[in-house]
Amino acid sequence: MAYVIQSRPLVAGCAEGEVLLSDKPLSFWGGYDSLTGEIIDRRHPLSGEFAAGKILALPFSRGSSTTTAVLLESMRGGTAPAAILTIGVDTFYALASIVAEELFNETIPILSLSPADFERLKNGDTAKISQSGEITISTQAEKEPAAR
Amino acid sequence: MDQSTTSKKVHLYLSDYDRELLAGERGPGAQMSMRIIVRMAEILGVERLIDIEAAHIDSSLYMGAATLEFAEKLVDLGAKVSVPSTLNVSGVDEHGWMHWAVPPDWAENAKRQMRAYQEMGCIPTWTCAPYQTEFKPKFGQQIAWGESNAIVFANSIIGARTERYPDLLDICAAITARVPAAGLHLEENRAGQVLLRLKEVPDRVQRHESFYPVLGHLMGKISGEKNPVVVGMEVEPEWDQLKALGAAAASSGTVGLFHLVGITPEAPTLEDAFQGNEPEQEIDVTMDHLREAWRELSTASGRELDLVVLGCPHFSLAEFERLALLLDGQEKHKDVEFLVNSNRTMRALADEEGYLRSLEAFGGVVTVDTCPLATPMLSPDIDEVMTNSAKYSYYAPGMLDERVVFGTLEDCVLSAVEGRVVRDESLWHT
Numbered sequence: 001m002a003y004v005i006q007s008r009p010l011v012a013g014c015a016e017g018e019v020l021l022s023d024k025p026l027s028f029w030g031g032y033d034s035l036t037g038e039i040i041d042r043r044h045p046l047s048g049e050f051a052a053g054k055i056l057a058l059p060f061s062r063g064s065s066t067t068t069a070v071l072l073e074s075m076r077g078g079t080a081p082a083a084i085l086t087i088g089v090d091t092f093y094a095l096a097s098i099v100a101e102e103l104f105n106e107t108i109p110i111l112s113l114s115p116a117d118f119e120r121l122k123n124g125d126t127a128k129i130s131q132s133g134e135i136t137i138s139t140q141a142e143k144e145p146a147a148r
Numbered sequence: 149m150d151q152s153t154t155s156k157k158v159h160l161y162l163s164d165y166d167r168e169l170l171a172g173e174r175g176p177g178a179q180m181s182m183r184i185i186v187r188m189a190e191i192l193g194v195e196r197l198i199d200i201e202a203a204h205i206d207s208s209l210y211m212g213a214a215t216l217e218f219a220e221k222l223v224d225l226g227a228k229v230s231v232p233s234t235l236n237v238s239g240v241d242e243h244g245w246m247h248w249a250v251p252p253d254w255a256e257n258a259k260r261q262m263r264a265y266q267e268m269g270c271i272p273t274w275t276c277a278p279y280q281t282e283f284k285p286k287f288g289q290q291i292a293w294g295e296s297n298a299i300v301f302a303n304s305i306i307g308a309r310t311e312r313y314p315d316l317l318d319i320c321a322a323i324t325a326r327v328p329a330a331g332l333h334l335e336e337n338r339a340g341q342v343l344l345r346l347k348e349v350p351d352r353v354q355r356h357e358s359f360y361p362v363l364g365h366l367m368g369k370i371s372g373e374k375n376p377v378v379v380g381m382e383v384e385p386e387w388d389q390l391k392a393l394g395a396a397a398a399s400s401g402t403v404g405l406f407h408l409v410g411i412t413p414e415a416p417t418l419e420d421a422f423q424g425n426e427p428e429q430e431i432d433v434t435m436d437h438l439r440e441a442w443r444e445l446s447t448a449s450g451r452e453l454d455l456v457v458l459g460c461p462h463f464s465l466a467e468f469e470r471l472a473l474l475l476d477g478q479e480k481h482k483d484v485e486f487l488v489n490s491n492r493t494m495r496a497l498a499d500e501e502g503y504l505r506s507l508e509a510f511g512g513v514v515t516v517d518t519c520p521l522a523t524p525m526l527s528p529d530i531d532e533v534m535t536n537s538a539k540y541s542y543y544a545p546g547m548l549d550e551r552v553v554f555g556t557l558e559d560c561v562l563s564a565v566e567g568r569v570v571r572d573e574s575l576w577h578t
Contacts (some may be wrong), residue, residue, distance in 0.1 A: 002201065010191045012368055023518050025373075025402065027544075029528075030521070030542075030543040030546050030547045031546060034211070034212060039525050041310060041546045042447075042545045042546045042548070043542075043545075043546075047546075050198045060373060060402065061402070062294050063205050063400075065295055065296050065299070065312060065313060065314045065315055065318075066206065066211065066315050066417070067314060067315075068208070068314035068315045068316050068317070069209065069211045069214075069314075069315040069316060070211060070212045072211075072218070072316065073212040073213070073214045075214070076212070076213055076214040076217075077212070077214075078183040084284055088346050089192060089193075089313065091188055091191060091192065091193060091317075092314045094188070094191050095184070095188060095305075095314050095317050096316070098184055098188070099184065099218060099316050101213075102180060102184065103214065103217055103221065122393075127235065138188065
């Protein structure tokens with residue numbers, strides 16, 4: 001099954017990947033290893049998951065003001081998520097992408113979703129993001145048809 | 149900085165000064181900074197920018213090639229700060245790193261980044277506790293501060309007004325002296341949202357130093373990104389206790405402002421704290437909640453001990469004094485390291501007062517400019533750590549792969565002497 005939602009692009013761009021989702025906010029400082037892309041906040045439900053290249057969906061960033069710097073480092077090192085989806089406007093993630101554009105002419109899409117659209121997301125969904133902020137979500141059932 | 153997802157079409161009004169900067173009339177560094185500020189203002193959907201009078205820069209923290217590149221690019225483009233701008237911790241103890249496990253290339257890069265921010269005209273305070281310096285802001289002042297514990301302190305305890313500035317944006321604000329008129333800069337966003345009612349939390353608990361970091365940890369978890377208000381505080385906390393409270397809340401949550409009714413400047417009454425609004429959520433905080441939060445701050449078995457870490461946020465002169473009294477001519481166990489994080493000014497003052505001599509006699513050391521969360525100074529052999537900081541307890545397990553026991557300052561000293569974790573837990577077991 002697939003469906004389409006419209007998000008608000010804070011930083012627009014195209015991306016496609018597996019959704020890595022949590023309803024708990026994450027501070028990248030102390031929570032994200034920019035060398036490997038691993039989520040290392042041992043109190044976070046996604047602890048131990050690798051977010052590099054995935055569509056990371058979190059309600060908002062938490063705590064430290066160094067989150068932006070860690071995300072910028074991971075973008076430079078190629079270990080950043082392919083895109084980040086949040087509820088509402090999270091400036092910490094958006095800023096990293098804006099500065100990356102100034103510094104090395106690269107961005108990752110940062111998109112703001114309504115709470116209802118965010119709640120429909122599931123871990124393992126595939127998301128395809130367009131420049132306009134339209135997101136096509138394919139649920140796992142369709143992606144991996146059960147072996148019959 | 150949370151606003152509705154629905155994108156309202158709001159026109160951002162730019163002043164002549166803003167336009168001059170954007171056009172590059174004040175140099176390419178100011179132009180790039182203003183470009184970033186304007187994009188952030190557009191994302192937030194605000195109508196205007198406002199002036200700030202001071203900044204605290206967390207971007208000075210070296211995180212790798214990209215943060216260094218950003219700093220040096222601004223310097224190359226001729227950027228200078230246009231308001232008094234203090235510096236947060238850096239990525240290295242500039243003159244003391246060689247005594248620790250810091251790799252020389254890391255030290256070299258971190259020092260380059262320190263130089264870059266000084267070249268932009270920032271004040272080399274190198275501390276995460278700028279509210280302990282002569283540069284602390286005043287009530288009502290509009291400022292742009294980075295560093296979560298500093299932000300929450302400036303807003304809540306001093307009543308200055310800063311949004312939660314992420315790294316990289318704080319320096320752009322300092323260069324342009326302009327920020328989006330949003331978030332905690334605006335009166336209406338400073339109202340309390342979540343009410344925490346202390347229920348039967350006895351005075352002796354409220355007087356206990358661990359109460360503050362524990363309450364902060366709980367407050368951050370409950371309120372997330374909302375402004376919490378605490379009612380039922382029976383005692384007047386000291387600045388260092390409020391520092392511990394805020395640092396904890398800004399670690400477990402995204403708290404940028406809290407009110408303590410009858411204590412903090414914007415909350416003489418409950419009604420003032422909420423600006424006459426109803427709380428969105430009300431929670432009774434009992435001893436059970438506090439006990440649970442206290443437990444969560446420890447992740448270690450509590451048998452072994454490799455290191456004691458104090459000064460997260462940076463140790464104040466008052467804390468050096470208290471520590472010196474507790475040390476009382478004792479010596480630490482040979483297998484335990486004893487580390488105090490502070491800044492150069494506090495270290496100099498502590499030295500003048502003779503507190504450093506007591507610490508040295510005990511076998512403890514001070515590191516300045518930075519801390520173990522910001523610089524790779526600790527050997528990987530260090531596994532079991534004790535601290536009186538909820539912030540350190542929160543971050544060290546993930547960042548440094550350490551197991552942590554949370555205790556009081558006295559517990560920390562006693563444990564360092566014994567060479568194993570010793571805690572007075574009586575407060576929490578009644």
